Amino acid sequence: MSLVLDDVLISSNPATGAEVDRIKITPAGRVAELVARARAAQQDWGQRPWKQRREVLSRWWQILGRDAGDWTALIRDEIGKPGVEALAGDVVPTLDALRWTIKHGERTLRDVRVGAEWQRWLLMPGARLRWCPVGVVGMIGTWNYPLFLNAPPIAQALAAGNAVVWKPSELAVRSGQKIQQSLEEAGVPAGLVTAVFGGSEVGQALVESDLDKGFFTGGIENGRRVIAGLGARGIPAVAELSGFDAAIILPDAPLHSTVGALTWAAYVGCGQTCVAVKRVYVIGDARPWAEEFSARARALEVGDPARPATDIGPMITASARERFDRQIKDAIRAGARVLAGATSLSGPGWFYAPTVLQAETAEAEGALAGAFGPVVLIRGVADVDAAVAATNSSNFALGASVWTRNSSAARHLASRLQAGMVSINDAVTPTAHAGAPFGGCKASGFGRTHGALGLREFSQPQVLFQRRPGGFRPQLFPYGRSSTVERFLAVYRRVFHRR
Known part of the structure; x- marks a missing residue:
């Protein structure tokens, strides 16, 4: 969590309240100046050959790997x-993502020849698709994965030849500062990547500055404000927003292993994970599944993450816990039945008991939409069609999962789901795939991160046409010199329109 005191952001441990670090807030009036500085630095960086960009990114990857232990301790203390x-969910996936960009960046951004053989009648010039730098990217980061959700997009923006001005979350300022320091140690040119620290005023100043593209990761309410501000000036953006992920369990799924995997997928990060499973639809009798979920939730060890035996740490702030608790109570009033948890835990820190709810109607799960905490809601449904309808009824469409022994049935079912990512017999973990694009649809955002699609989000496609000077061009004036319409069609059909 963080506290503002005399223009200073104070970051503290959400489990103990102990101070982690304090960072001076960037004056909102300076943001435009820093963006202009980034634009000047980008002019040189964008012209550098790939080999030079790769050298800087490789040094950054080495530094992050060297400091993996320090990063693990920092994320434990600052995020809980x-x-x-x-280590496994934040640090290692970051290293993998940077390694993918270093290894595949040159090939992904290489020019592509665009053939025009089927338009030979126009004597088309040669064409090449090029991936050019966008310019200056403004990023607003998030706190729940302070390294993995911030460093890889910065790396891909740099790989594509851009400058970055970014605002780390005010809830993870020490992590943001450490990312910035590691970039400077890696030899990133002065001004090319700049972190600005603060709350909504600093974020608003960044959105209103002279950007070429925006990149936002966070909740839907803030995301909509950022997108509206950028869109009003015609600035494109990538938006990674909230999720409300569903899991569909078919009758042949093995009970114990499935619930074991889904328990982790629901409560990892204290449920403060955008792709955490929040809804479970059981085709058939849900009672044995609900009982198994409840038993496993009650067995989890909640406490200070500094203790080796701890499974679930705290929520990030007191206000986050209060907001989450209100949603739980709203769901209960709407008919959900409590099977486990549904209560804040006493003592220091913002702890909340892992919660299992069971509902028979859609009203209760509607009250939980966008809930960011340790909860899973279980509902029995009659058949596959009902499960698909329930999954797609949400306006959130980030991830989903299907659990069954029947692979072909799972793939067919997955094709019917409205989600940016669908896993079969797994959840959460596959979304760390460094080469697979990450992102959702509907209210969960647009654009992609990771892999080739993520890298190209930071590039401007340009088509280059080139023809030799002189030569015959059949399209030029005067039209009367060539042929009549009838003669043209006759030649076209005879030469180019044959089967």
Whole structure:
């Protein structure tokens, strides 16, 4: 969590309240100046050959790997995650993502020849599709994966030849500062990447500055404001917003292994994960599944993540816990039945008991839409069609999963789901795939991160046509010199329109 005191952001441990760091707030009036500085630095960086960009990114990757232990401890203390979760879910996927960009960036951004053989009648010039730098990218980062959700997009923006001005979350300022320091140590040119620290005023100043593209990761309410501000000036953006992920369990799915995997997918990061499973639709009798979920939730160890035995750490702030608790109570009033949890835990820190709810109607799950905390809601449905309808009824469409022994049935079912990512017999973990695009649709955002699509989000496609000077051009004036319409069609059909 963070506290503002005399123009200083104070970051503290959400499990103990102990101070982690304090960072001076960037004056909102300076943001435009820093963006202009980034634009000047980008002019040189964007012209550098790939080899030079790769060298800087490789040094950054080495520095982050060298500091993996420090990063694990920092994420544990600033965000409240168990150390193993910080390392396996944040640090290692970041290193993998940077390595993918370093290895595949040149090929992904290479010019592509565009053939025109089927338009030979126009004597088309040669064409090449090129991926050019966008310019200056403004990023507003998030806190729940302070390294993995911030460093890889910065790396891809740099790989594509851009400058970046970014605002780390005010809830993860020490992590943001450490990212910035590691970039400077790696030899990123002065001014090319700049972190600005602060709250909504600083974020608004960044949105209103002279950007070429925006990149936002966070909740839907803030995301809509950012998108509206950028869109009003015609600035494109990538938006990674909230999720409300569903899991569909078919009758042949193995009970114990499926619930074991879904328990982790629901409560990883104390449920403060955009692709965490929040809804479980069981085709058939949901009672044995609900009982198994409840038993596993109650068995989880909640506490200070500095303790090795801890499974679930705290929520990020007191206000986040209060907002989450209100949604739980709204769902209960709407008919959900409590099977486990549904209560804040006493003592220091913002802890909340892992919660399992069961509902028979859509009203209760509607009250939970966008909930960001440790909860899973279980509902029995009659058949596959009902499960698909329930999954697609949400306006959030980030991820989904299907659980069954029947692979062909799972793939067919997956094709009917409205979601940016669908996993079969897994959840959450596959979304860390460095080469697979990450993103959702509907209210969960637009654009993609990771892999080739993510890298090209930071590029401007340009088509280059080139023809030799002189030569015959059949389209030029005067039309009467060539042929009549009838003669033209006759030649076209005879030469180019044959089967």
